[in-house]
Amino acid sequence: MTGFLCALGGVCLQQRSTPGPATYSPPMGPMSERKHSMISMGPCDVYNPVVSVSSCSSSASSESPVSRFVDRLLALLVCGHDRVGLHVRTNVKDLLGLELSPALYPMLFNKLRNSIGKFFDTQGPVPINDTNTQFVEQTIAIMKNLLDNHTEGSSEHLGQASIETMMLNLVRYVRILGNVVHAIQIKTKLCQLVEVMMERRDDLSFCQEMKFRNKMVEYLTDWVMGTSNQAADDDIKCLTRDLDQASMEAVVSLLAGLPLQPEEGDGVELMEAKSQLFLKYFTLFMNLLNDCSEVEDEGQAVGGRKRGMSRRLASLRHCTVLAMSNLLNANVDSGLMHSIGLGYHKDLQTRATFMEVLTKILQQGTEFDTLAETVLADRFERLVELVTMMGDQGELPIAMALANVVPGSQWDELARVLVTLFDSRHLLYQLLWNMFSKEVELADSMQTLFRGNSLASKIMTFCFKVGSITQPCHE
The missing domain is CATH 1.10.506.10 (GTPase Activation - p120gap; domain 1)
Structure with a gap:
């Protein structure tokens, strides 16, 4: 029954452009509640993503049955019942992510954004507890399933509510969790969600897309550990390598066509700040490539599990080269001066890597006319x-x-x-x-x-x- 209501709940939001004949609505409760049963959703929940659902309490839409239904489903995402809690949480997560009517996506996005935003409302530290972490993990799974869903009508409704604030708050919460096994797994899932989000970029709406993507790149690159992870447990090392891979795949998608935007108020000129930011990311990627080469050499010397891990680094190396290519392609004016010297580096592997990056940006059709001294004046x-x-x-x-x-x-x-x-x-x-x-x-x-x-x-x-x-x- 719950799946049926999720799949058909969108009919409660249908707007009537012209008055039609009266439709019979069977009595479903007291008269005070029954009068709302045929009221459609107002524009504040569905078509105005800036206004939160809670701020529309004076309208009929916030009191509609479908709104209360979604609220109850979100509450069940963290059901703590000893015997059936896990079963309830799993089923509700799957129903919201796989069966929900696309017309309810904007309402769900707004409610998830408001719920996660409450973690950051307090003046003190963010409340880290099992319930909040569980809700965040469930939200990540639901969002990934929704964005993976290409059913008819999904694209039409995805862009009716911005998910920027929710995504940033998800990352801010998860990055506080540390590097325990469960936290690494959640981070990996969140990186996979970011990659899917960028694949559906054309269907989504962004308020400040460039600023949002720059912030996401800043956060996700902090999760790339490389050989800085000194964990003795091979299982944790495998998890961190998976996180490196997922982080770089997400960063590759975020950096595609992304001009770097330094934080305001750094006290330096814009071009100088962009240059420093480019150098920070480019150095990180070069270090990661060096890490891959070192581990691959170790894998050739020893057998067993380490050799199997080294074989997985080929994909990580490929993602890192793509990230460097996308970074340089979109920021030639501030980045070429830092990267051109690598073509003359004494290390053969470094020179080969730079030539690979340069080849990719030439294949992408990078325009080098942005290097002219008058480029800013010409643009204006x-x-x-x-x-x-x-x-x-x-x-x-x-x-x-x-x-x-x-x-x-x-x-x-x-x-x-x-x-x-x-x-x-x-x-x-x-x-x-x-x-x-x-x-x-x-x-x-x-x-x-x-x-x-x-x-x-x-x-x-x-x-x-x-x-x-x-x-x-x-x-």
Whole structure:
């Protein structure tokens, strides 16, 4: 019955575009609860991922049966019953990950995000306990199953709620667990989830994708241990090698086309900070390659289990080379100066590795025109040309599109930017003509022209503030 409700729960969220005939709903409880049985989900749960489910308590959607149903399933993910607890937890995890209606994905993402976010609400240290760790592990398994699911309709609903905050909080919690066996296993599963997430990147929505991916790379590279792991137990060594492999596979997917973004407030220039960040990652990858070579040499000298472990390093080495290629490909301007010297390194293996990396980025079609000294100025110049682009009839498609989509709270800044750009191109007259025409078109009466808090009014105000740039308009 629970699986049936999971699979068909999406019908409770169907929006009615036009009023239709009344539908019979059988009585299912007291009248106070029955009146909500036919109410569909409101937009705050499904179509606005920024608003949490708990903040919509005043609407019918947060009180709907399907919302309470999902809450109860999440509570059962950490069921602690002595006899049937494990069975319940396993079944609920599989139902949510494999049977849940795609229409319920946004609601589930929001509820998981809110639940995990509570771990970080307190002022003190993050509460690390068996229940929280169990919930995190269950969440990782559910998310991986959902993203692995390519059934019809899943892509449509995956992007209706952002999972950035939830993913970052998952990593932040797991990295506190240390390096015990269970923690290593959870980290490995989380890395596999990140890789799947990047495979479904086009179906997901990100608020700040580049910043999010940079942060994930920072966290996951901390888990790459290489030969720094001095564990005496061969089983733990195997687990750490699995974690190295999973971490590097996830990092490879994250670094594809990713320009490095250093943390703000480092006190150094952007290019210098990018250069230092590139060197940090590139050095880590080179050290990991050296570790692979050393272990492979040991494996050839001794037999048995060590030889079997060394054979598994071929895949790790391949992932590391791919990570270096993706890193250099997306950051040639800041990284080539650090990596080009490896082509002349005295160690033959190092030179061969660099040639392999260089070959891969050339095959990927890396553009080296970003190495020009004027690259930043050229990029801004192209951006200005795009914003000030004018059509055959004097229309300004990009500027007017910005005027339509930028929220009112940012109109002052937009007015300043538009006036500055168009004045630098001697196109201020065209900007004012288009903005004023739009103002007249939308005005209810002549008395309301330029009296509202509109973008056209703000542009006109900024022109008068500057003063000198209004001369072309008077002429």
